[in-house]
Amino acid sequence: MMRLLRVELRRLWARRVTRWACVGILVLAALSTVVAYGTARPPSPQEVAAAEGAYAAELEVWEAEGAEQVADCEASAEAEGATPQEWGCTDMEPRLDWYLPPSQTFVADAGQDPAVFGSESVNTDDPATAAAVQEVRGSVWNGWAGLSSLDDLAMLLLMGALVVGVSFVTAEVNSGSLGMWLTFEPRRQRVYWSKATAAAIGTAPLVVAGFALLVASSYAAFASFGTLGDVTGAVWAEVAAFTGRLVLAGAALAAIGVALGVLFKHAAAAVGVVAVVAWASLAFGYAFGELQRWLPTTALTAWLQGGSVFTVENCTPAADGVFECVPVDHVVTTAQGGLLLLAATVVLTGAAMLVFRWRDVS
Amino acid sequence: MTAPVGGDLAIETRGLRKTYRSVRGRAVGVEGLDLQVPVGGVHGFLGPNGSGKTTTIRMLLGLVRPDRGTATIFGHPVPRRLPEVVGRVGAIVESPKFFPAFSARRNLSLLADAIGTPRSRVDVVLDEVGLTGRARDRYRTYSLGMKQRLAIAATLLKDPDLLIFDEPTNGLDPAGIREIRRTMRSLGDQGKTVLVSSHVLAEVEQIADTVSIVARGRLVASGRVADLLGSGAGSRAVRVRVAPDDVTIATSVLETGGLLVRREHGALLVEGLDDAGAVNRALGERGVWAHELTPLQPDLESVFLGLTQHETPGAPTRGRRRRRGGPPDPPAAREQPSDLATEVGA
Numbered sequence: 001m002m003r004l005l006r007v008e009l010r011r012l013w014a015r016r017v018t019r020w021a022c023v024g025i026l027v028l029a030a031l032s033t034v035v036a037y038g039t040a041r042p043p044s045p046q047e048v049a050a051a052e053g054a055y056a057a058e059l060e061v062w063e064a065e066g067a068e069q070v071a072d073c074e075a076s077a078e079a080e081g082a083t084p085q086e087w088g089c090t091d092m093e094p095r096l097d098w099y100l101p102p103s104q105t106f107v108a109d110a111g112q113d114p115a116v117f118g119s120e121s122v123n124t125d126d127p128a129t130a131a132a133v134q135e136v137r138g139s140v141w142n143g144w145a146g147l148s149s150l151d152d153l154a155m156l157l158l159m160g161a162l163v164v165g166v167s168f169v170t171a172e173v174n175s176g177s178l179g180m181w182l183t184f185e186p187r188r189q190r191v192y193w194s195k196a197t198a199a200a201i202g203t204a205p206l207v208v209a210g211f212a213l214l215v216a217s218s219y220a221a222f223a224s225f226g227t228l229g230d231v232t233g234a235v236w237a238e239v240a241a242f243t244g245r246l247v248l249a250g251a252a253l254a255a256i257g258v259a260l261g262v263l264f265k266h267a268a269a270a271v272g273v274v275a276v277v278a279w280a281s282l283a284f285g286y287a288f289g290e291l292q293r294w295l296p297t298t299a300l301t302a303w304l305q306g307g308s309v310f311t312v313e314n315c316t317p318a319a320d321g322v323f324e325c326v327p328v329d330h331v332v333t334t335a336q337g338g339l340l341l342l343a344a345t346v347v348l349t350g351a352a353m354l355v356f357r358w359r360d361v362s
Numbered sequence: 363m364t365a366p367v368g369g370d371l372a373i374e375t376r377g378l379r380k381t382y383r384s385v386r387g388r389a390v391g392v393e394g395l396d397l398q399v400p401v402g403g404v405h406g407f408l409g410p411n412g413s414g415k416t417t418t419i420r421m422l423l424g425l426v427r428p429d430r431g432t433a434t435i436f437g438h439p440v441p442r443r444l445p446e447v448v449g450r451v452g453a454i455v456e457s458p459k460f461f462p463a464f465s466a467r468r469n470l471s472l473l474a475d476a477i478g479t480p481r482s483r484v485d486v487v488l489d490e491v492g493l494t495g496r497a498r499d500r501y502r503t504y505s506l507g508m509k510q511r512l513a514i515a516a517t518l519l520k521d522p523d524l525l526i527f528d529e530p531t532n533g534l535d536p537a538g539i540r541e542i543r544r545t546m547r548s549l550g551d552q553g554k555t556v557l558v559s560s561h562v563l564a565e566v567e568q569i570a571d572t573v574s575i576v577a578r579g580r581l582v583a584s585g586r587v588a589d590l591l592g593s594g595a596g597s598r599a600v601r602v603r604v605a606p607d608d609v610t611i612a613t614s615v616l617e618t619g620g621l622l623v624r625r626e627h628g629a630l631l632v633e634g635l636d637d638a639g640a641v642n643r644a645l646g647e648r649g650v651w652a653h654e655l656t657p658l659q660p661d662l663e664s665v666f667l668g669l670t671q672h673e674t675p676g677a678p679t680r681g682r683r684r685r686r687g688g689p690p691d692p693p694a695a696r697e698q699p700s701d702l703a704t705e706v707g708a
Binding site: 003004006007010011014015016171172175176177179180181182183184185186187358360361362 | 420423424425426427441444445448451452453455457458459460461462463464468472473475476477478513516520
């Protein structure tokens with residue numbers, strides 16, 4: 001088994017797809033750096049001067065008409081049965097940062113406005129859920145910062161691992177070399193395990209190196225402008241933990257890729273199925289209500305980011321027959337996401353192994 | 363059907379059956395095949411396209427699972443105990459298939475590593491098949507002949523006792539065909555067992571010691587080539603030349619004697635003989651003297667066609683189908699030296 005695994009690892013790393021994946025990672029890191037340079041740059045003196053001018057003008061209007069605007073706001077809120085806070089009537093006075101061009105830091109600024117940057121209020125009556133929601137939304141992977149944007153790019157690395165896994169077996173099936181291989185090693189179970197394990201292990205360096213490159217290039221971009229923000233040891237610890245989870249997810253997706261490659265035999269079909277499932281989950285996820293917690297995209301996000309929050313509209317008919325909908329937050333924890341990912345890997349691998357064991361090879 | 367050659371068997375199948383699903387029902391690939399391949403020498407595995415040769419080979423190698431029946435290689439039941447014997451078996455099924463983007467050396471070194479053969483053996487087998495100069499080139503750049511040679515090199519990595527070649531000369535040029543043929547014969551002469559499936563009968567006839575002929579998934583004949591040629595499965599014939607004025611009377615005499623006579627390029631082709639001397643006697647009794655009397659020995663092709671002419675390949679069927687009988691076609695005969703006359707007439 002170890003001999004076969006070594007051979008499969010050799011083959012994996014000799015493949016052109018793997019080499020192209022390395023090139024793809026370099027391109028991704030380069031593009032990411034370019035984008036990071038664009039967002040890390042602090043406002044220029046001209047931009048600050050223009051913003052201060054606009055702010056001063058708006059402040060002048062506010063001093064003349066602010067009280068009246070607040071009164072109108074409070075009246076409207078009262079007419080709709082809402083509190084002035086809910087309508088934002090208490091936060092109407094202009095601030096300078098509204099007029100400055102947005103500028104990111106590497107790590108989310110603690111002073112970021114939660115209403116603007118996604119950490120909006122928690123909608124749940126359950127204190128435990130509320131705490132979990134707060135924790136997820138307060139993670140370094142949420143908010144608006146250079147580091148937070150890297151988790152999306154990490155998803156591309158995972159897709160790369162999946163494609164490498166798929167093509168690892170479909171190329172063999174389509175070239176017919178699998179038949180030749182089986183005349184040398186007919187124990188199909190061993191052959192399958194060696195391929196799946198090689199894909200899982202072999203893509204790990206790719207994922208680690210890729211993510212490290214993304215983090216390093218982004219860090220360098222922000223550091224060059226002195227806009228790193230508060231990068232503490234806890235942030236690096238979370239980056240390390242994220243990398244660990246990313247490697248495991250990459251291994252799982254590479255194994256899933258091998259399984260789908262065996263089941264569908266064609267790379268386009270296997271990757272297409274994954275693409276359709278991911279697109280449907282992201283585009284129509286809200287329609288699944290509380291079932292969103294079982295969606296693969298939710299599970300993957302939860303596993304990577306240390307939890308995931310999704311919101312369900314809880315609608316009840318009011319006395320006048322009109323439905324009143326209240327958003328309710330739900331949390332998928334890291335463990336739940338990880339278990340779902342593991343279950344999907346085990347089920348698909350089991351199915352593929354059965355098929356591989358019994359299918360006639362042409 | 364000729365009796366199988368006795369002694370130890372490299373391959374034996376009993377009642378091997380394989381069907382495939384198709385839109386029109388189940389297509390029978392192999393139908394109750396009983397095959398025996400003796401240890402040592404070259405064994406031809408003949409049959410028309412679609413007769414089940416490749417399917418049989420795939421079942422022996424564990425690539426395809428039989429619906430029914432048993433198969434053994436060197437006494438080991440396969441595919442159940444194939445891992446125990448696979449080290450003694452080298453096989454090329456249909457066209458060679460390697461990783462197209464890898465070089466010959468890398469392809470072979472992966473296979474060598476998989477079976478624990480030292481990598482130094484890769485260079486040895488590449489040299490044996492004359493590919494050392496192109497060892498670093500990608501497999502996809504190889505000609506068909508080179509691919510075939512590389513496949514043979516792969517089978518030799520194991521130093522196997524049994525080599526299975528499925529249509530090994532397909533698509534090769536004459537020089538390539540000759541080379542592969544020589545290689546197979548040489549392996550057989552070394553005491554290895556070579557099973558070569560082919561529908562190129564002349565090829566098999568030249569190199570095979572024994573043959574099995576299959577049609578529609580069933581064995582229709584098996585045995586030594588010489589025995590099959592003398593078995594009467596292909597009919598015997600004689601070419602007779604008489605004086606031009608005697609052609610009509612000679613034809614009449616022979617037809618009266620119950621023989622089938624055809625005119626061919628000024629000569630008479632006489633078929634349906636038990637004894638070639640009978641032709642001479644019959645003509646002599648009527649005062650007609652033959653200028654030439656050439657026995658035409660049936661070749662493997664005529665034997666093959668005689669046994670398989672009514673078999674159409676691979677039509678789907680919903681049940682067992684009996685092979686239809688019928689008289690063999692006139693022989694696709696090949697002229698033999700006259701000193702073989704008694705063998706033919708026997």
